[in-house]
Amino acid sequence: MFSLYDEGIWTTDDSWFEVTHESIARTIADHVAAARPSNKPIMLDCFAGVGGNAIAFALSGAFRRVYAIEKNEAALACARHNASIYGVLDKITFFHGDCFDILGLNGVKPGVTVDVLSKVISQAGIIFASPPWGGPGYKNAGDVFDLDLMPYSLEYMYSRFAQITKSIVLFLPRTSDLNQIAKYVEGNSKAQIVHYCTHEKSKALCVYFGEWQDVTGR
Numbered sequence: 001m002f003s004l005y006d007e008g009i010w011t012t013d014d015s016w017f018e019v020t021h022e023s024i025a026r027t028i029a030d031h032v033a034a035a036r037p038s039n040k041p042i043m044l045d046c047f048a049g050v051g052g053n054a055i056a057f058a059l060s061g062a063f064r065r066v067y068a069i070e071k072n073e074a075a076l077a078c079a080r081h082n083a084s085i086y087g088v089l090d091k092i093t094f095f096h097g098d099c100f101d102i103l104g105l106n107g108v109k110p111g112v113t114v115d116v117l118s119k120v121i122s123q124a125g126i127i128f129a130s131p132p133w134g135g136p137g138y139k140n141a142g143d144v145f146d147l148d149l150m151p152y153s154l155e156y157m158y159s160r161f162a163q164i165t166k167s168i169v170l171f172l173p174r175t176s177d178l179n180q181i182a183k184y185v186e187g188n189s190k191a192q193i194v195h196y197c198t199h200e201k202s203k204a205l206c207v208y209f210g211e212w213q214d215v216t217g218r
C-alpha cells in the first residue's frame with residue numbers, strides 16, 4: 001500500500017481496501033504530469049482518503065500546488081500524517097468536508113464553500129477523483145460495472161466537476177461500463193482510458209477527460 005508503511009503510516013479500517021497502492025498512484029502521477037495541459041499546474045484530489053494519490057502527486061514535483069479534500073475526519077488526519085512521513089506536508093493544502101460543498105457545487109452554503117479554491121481550479125487546475133465505488137461488493141457486480149451504482153454516479157460527478165474544469169481524471173473500477181463514460185466525451189474531443197495493472201492484472205482504470213497529450217507517451 002505504502003512503501004514507507006513501516007515508518008509509521010496511519011490507516012483507517014476502510015482505507016485497507018480503498019487506498020490507491022503507491023505503485024499505481026505514482027504511475028498515475030507520472031502520466032498526469034507528463035500529459036497535462038501546460039496551463040494546468042495545479043492538482044485537486046477531491047476524495048483524498050488517507051492520501052495515496054495526493055502524496056504521489058506531491059512527490060512527482062510536477063504541480064505548483066496540490067489541494068486535497070476529504071470528508072472523513074479520521075482519514076484526513078491519516079492523510080496529513082502520511083504526507084509528513086513522505087516529506088510533502090508543505091506541498092499539499094488539505095480541506096475537511098464534502099468536496100461538492102467546498103467547491104460550491106451543491107448550492108450556496110455560506111461558510112462551507114471555498115470560493116477561492118473553485119476559482120483557482122477553474123483557471124489552472126485539474127480535478128482528480130478517486131470516489132468510493134460502493135465497498136468491496138463492486139467486485140461481484142458482473143462483467144461490466146454500472147457506474148450509476150457508485151455512491152456518486154458518473155453523471156453526478158461529471159456534471160458537477162465539469163462546471164469548474166473539463167480537465168478531469170476519474171479513477172474507476174477496471175470493469176467500468178465504457179459506454180457510460182463515452183456519453184461525457186464532448187463534441188469531437190476524445191477521452192483516454194488507461195488500465196493500471198499489477199501482477200499482469202488490471203486493478204483499476206483512469207479516464208482522462210479534456211485536452212491531454214498521449215497519457216502513456218506512446
Ligand SMILES: C[S@@+](CC[C@H](N)C(=O)[O-])C[C@H]1O[C@@H](n2cnc3c(N)ncnc32)[C@H](O)[C@@H]1O
Pocket residue numbers: 015018019020021046047048049050051052053069070071072075097098099100130131132133
Ligand atoms: C476510494 S477512497 C479514496 C482513496 C484515496 N485515493 C487514497 O489513496 O487514500 C474515497 C474517499 O472519499 C471520501 N469521500 C466520500 N464522499 C466524499 C465527499 N463528498 N467529499 C470528500 N470526500 C469524500 C471517503 O471518506 C473516502 O476516504
